[in-house]
Amino acid sequence: MTTTETREYVQISDGILQITISTAAKGTSLDFAGINQGTAALQAIDASIGAVLLVGAGGNFCAGGDVRAFSQAPERGAYVGGLAADLHAFVRALEAAPVPVVVGVHGWAAGAGMSLVCAADIAIGGPGTRLKPAYTGIGFTPDGGMSWTLPRIVGVSRAKEIILTNATVTGEEAVQLGILSRIVEDAEVGAEAAKVARAISAGPRSAYAGIRTLLAASPDSTLSEQLDLEAEAISRSADSPTGREGVDAFVEKREPHWQLS
Structure with a gap:
């Protein structure tokens, strides 16, 4: 039987917990309303859930942090630190989840968006997918676990190069490096990621x-x-x-x- 529960950023359907982590309203930057709602949903996972699917809305998976909001914060360090704490609660909840995490990486995954791709079990992208650390572009250090996950995926030397040079990694390169599991046609990224999540949810x-x-x-x-x-x-x-x-x-x-x- 098909069962569906929908909230603004979280949808539960047929055993899949889908979390929207970026929205067009935020310029496809990380939407912390979705992150925080997603953390609560991840911490409440029960036996009815068989997979987690992370998606972005508005043309990109996630363009990273909202830099304009950073610039407007009266206490930038405290503000960004608070956002990092919320993001890290989400990453910890992903790691602790008893089910596989799938992401559909359409368009850009920059900054924290790339960190979340690295935190997934299976990442599906396309030829138009682009990943970029982005942190050094604004004089920041990484968050979201990138300094831990990326070296374990691509090796320490390559991770240093990617983060320090703020390299743009194409979809094809990301598959070769092991960041993406595979690529499909750009128009099929979302549907393929959902298909993988459904197959996992229906499995052992x-x-x-x-x-x-x-x-x-x-x-x-x-x-x-x-x-x-x-x-x-x-x-x-x-x-x-x-x-x-x-x-x-x-x-x-x-x-x-x-x-x-």
Whole structure:
């Protein structure tokens, strides 16, 4: 049965939590009403949700922070620091979410927009997608986790070059670097990202949660430690309703009927 719940920036439909992180009204810059509403929704995720989809509205995924608002703040440091705290609460909620995070990266993903692309599990872009750190362009240092995620995606040396030179990364380059998972035609980015989110939401949710946990542990684990974590996780999977259904369906040569809540 199709179920839909809609708020201004958050929509829940068919097991997908969709969060709009930028709007045309804000010039496609990061919209903190959406960020804060999204944080609350992420922290309230229950078993009915199988995937998170981040989208932008107005022609770009996210053009970064609202620099005009920065310039008008009487206490710029305090103002920007407060925004960073809100953004970081959102990034932490994304990381803690028990479901995969998908983004559709149409147009520009600059500054915090690029940081959120780097925080996703799967990022779909197009030939017209452009990613740019943007921080040094206004004399700022990164936020949104970019200084942590980007080196882990592209390597420390390349991350330094991209951030320090404020490089513009094309969609094709972003795929080669591993920032984007793949590209499709520009007009299909949104639909393809939604398709991926739907497929994940309809899949083996407990397995996806376990995979995210293993991948999160991997950077700080030795190979031996990671092997132990994998052994524990696959044993739990084999005993879970999801694992039992998957094995039974394979043996019986039928499609599995995953438990979705």
